[in-house]
Amino acid sequence: MLSISNLSYFIGGRALYENANLHIKPKDKIGLVGQNGTGKSTLLKIISGDYQPSSGEVQKAKDCTIGFLNQDLLSYQSDDSILNVALEAFKETLALQDQIDEVLRQMETDHSEEIINRLARLQDQFEANEGYTIKAKAEEVLEGIGFKTQDLQKPLKTFSGGWRMRVMLAKLLLEKPSLLMLDEPTNHLDLPSIQWVENYLKTYEGAVIVVSHDQTFLDNCISTTVEVANHTLTVYAGNYSFYKHERKERMEIQQNAYENQQQMIKQTERFIERFRAKASKSNQVQSRIKALDRMDRVHEVVDDQVSVNFKFTFSQKSGRDVVVLDHVGKSYGDLKILENTTARIERGDKIALIGANGKGKSTLLRIIDGSEKISGKRSEGHNVIKSFFAQHQLEALTLDNEIIQEMGQSGSGKTETELRNVLGCFLFTNDDVFKKIKVLSGGEKSRVALAKTLISEANFLLLDEPTNHLDFQSVNILxxxxxxxxxxxxxxxxxxxxxxxxxxxxxxxxxxxxxxYPGTYAEYEIWRANQVQQETKVEEKPAKKEEKKPRSPHDPEVQQAKKDLKKLEYQLEQIEKEVEKLESKQGELESELADPDLYSDEKKSSQIQDQYQKVKTELDQKNSDWEALVDQISELQELLN
Incomplete structure (x- = not known):
């Protein structure tokens, strides 16, 4: 569908890509990953045609359409309602509607057969384009990503940048391009909306490329990971978790190859040095010199996994109760946030406050902080020292300060060496600590503000969206x-x-x-899924069970059931053998995909990946068939018992 061949792209004298290659097939679900600054967003702009490569080419099929959601769309404004903006995805259908309306106006005075036939043709085409359902589709997508029904008629310009970005996402999803490219789509979504988009992308008919720092989002909606590193693109045939595991193994293999090669180079150099002056060895010496010159050097693996190795200290522990809310209420005019609610935060609690936007999460944080007026009572425990991190604190950093100066103003009393150690954990090393705050990116400012918050010796932290603007590495550090x-x-x-x-x-x-919920988020997800299942289950009065009478073994239905059972058990045995073979084949292909040398042959690596996907699909189908057979066998066994 789309092919990137020998792509090179330079910014000034710095190479982002050198001879990079990638093939995108229909229905591919690709996650584009890599450290900040490696060129992920740039690659999307090259594919969309916004940027031109320095060399190489991007070829796409004639019928390939591209939709691109990027941060530049934040500035888009319109007086139209958000529903009408989303409906722009159906330009051809809307144009047909305009033509139908015009023909209907003409028919007020013109009753000729020609105009009646024209109306019939337009209406047939409109119906073929599913024109009668486009409004319902647009409403479904807009509400799926978080808009309320009453918001759909409001002008786009009345919404904030993040909500406008949601509208543009809705419009793109409705357009259904052959290749959908999403640059950080979860940045402006709340949790229910993220989960809705995940489910939408899983069944999306076209290909998808996603740049995201949300690891769970990637795991749930991609099947291929492409890493941007060392000016090239490396393909991993699995989701983000598969990529992390596979990358670790490849790095170990590469490091072993590097160490073996270095040992061989040293031995060769010693031979050259030892026998350089001997005429009898001159041919061998020259042969080894040429071999070294021709050698493809294996790069040493640079470990980009940073471990936090400093201890957080605070001068005093808080009392058992940190903050207690007693019959608290909060409203903004007619908008009710909290009503007569009670909650308690105790020492050692590590609480995640989750839910949809507009429910009042940030307001609740300010109530807990004591900076928001409320009805009811808020009480703070003994020796509580608070530190509040929110996105507006990025702007509160002193722009002319160097990073090390800014950290020194945290009030922690740490020495410069201790501060440098902390900053090293937050990816600021060597001379980075002398950078001015004003030259830092949004992600770098977030890391500085977080580091200040964490070393402030507070024993109670309030963190509002601390992972915004952070890459994978920074999130893991936090x-x-x-x-x-x-x-x-x-x-x-x-x-x-x-x-x-x-x-x-x-x-x-x-x-x-x-x-x-008094447990981890993983436990909460299971509990919540059970709750939803119970709530949506239709309550039916259980029918009175009839007393089961014993069946005669000569009953024709029993005889037939025994025959069917034997047949199904034989089929089950055959499927189990096939599953065993497919699992063995899958293991062999995974071993081949783990070999770094495979990716030097693009055609072969593509064939192996195709084989892997084919085997995986067949294995999934066989497992589904196995489950269906087990259910049928259970039903027959119950009948015979």
Whole structure:
């Protein structure tokens, strides 16, 4: 569908890509990953035609259409309602509607057969384009990503940049391009909307490329991972978790190859040095010199996994109760956030506050902080020292300060060496610490503000969306830091990987009340799924069971059931053998895909990946067939018992 061949792209004298290759097939679900600054967003702009490559080419099929969601769309404004903006995805159908309306106006005075036939043709075409359902489709998508029904007629320009971005996402999803490219689509979505988009992308008919720092989102909606590193593109035939595992193995193989090659180079260099002056060995010496010159050098593996190795300290522990809310209420005019609700935060609680936008999560954080007026009572425990991190604090950083100066103003009393150690954990090394705050990116400012928050010696942290603007590496650093933190914290976040890593309690707002689940997010997900299942189950009065009478073994139905059972058991045995063979074949292909040398032959690597996907699909089908047979066998066994 789309092919990238020998792509090179330079910014000034710096190479982002050199002879990079990638083939995108219909229905591919690709996650584009790599450290910030490696060129992920640039690659999407090259594919869309916004940027031109320095060399190489991007070829696409004639019928390939591209839809691109990027951060530039934040500035898009319109006086139209958000529903009408989303409906622009159906331009051809809307044009037909305009023509039908015009023909109907003409028919008020013109009753000729020609105009009647024209109306019939237009209406047939309109119906073929599913024109009568486009409004319902647009409403479904807009509401799926978080808009309320009453918001759909409001002008786009009245919404914030993040909500406008949601409208543009809805429009793209409705357009259904052959290749859908999404650059950080979860940045402006709350958790229910993220999960809705995941489900939508799983069944999306076209190909998808996603750039995202949300690891759970990638795991749930991609089947191929492409890593941007070392100016090239490396394909991994699995989701993000598969990529992490596979990459680790490839790095070990590469490091072993590097060490073996280095040992061989040293031995060769010693031979050259030892026998360089001997005429009898001159041919051998020259042969080895040429061999070294021709050698393809294996690069040493650079470990980009940073471990947090400093201890968080605070001068005093808080009392058992950190903050207690007693019959608290909060409203903004007619908008009710909380009503007569009670909650308690105790020392050692690691709370994740989750839920849809508009429920009042950030308001609740401010109530807990004591900076929001309320009805009811808020009381703070003994020796509680708070530190509040929110996105507006990025702007509160002193722009003319160097990073090390800014850290020194945290009030922690740490020495410069200790501060440099902390900054090293947050990816600021060597001379980076002398950079001015004003030259930092949004992600770098977030890391500085977070580092300041964490070393402030506070024993109670309030963190509002701390993972915004952070890449994978930075999120993992923050998880490690909070896992080591011995105080209490509450965080608002939509990043499930982050929440799973740090929280021991889950809070959410429902019916204007603070609700608590006393466990991890993984446990909460299971509990919530069971709750939803019970709520949606239709309550039916159980029918009175009739007393089961014993069946005669000579009953024709029993005889037939025995025959059917034997047949099904034989089929089950055959499927189990086939599953065993397919699993063995899958293991062989996975071993081949783990070999780094495979990717030097693009055609062969593509064939192996296709074989792997084919075997995986067949294995999934056989497992489904096995489950169906087991169900049928169980039913027959129940009949015979």
């Amino acid at each position: 998880i490690q830091a909070l896992q080591q933190y011995e105080g209490t914290f509450i965080t608002v976040s939509h990043d499930r990987h982050f929440i799973k890593g740090v929280a021991n309690k889950i809070w959410y707002i429902e019916d204007h009340q603070i609700k608590e």
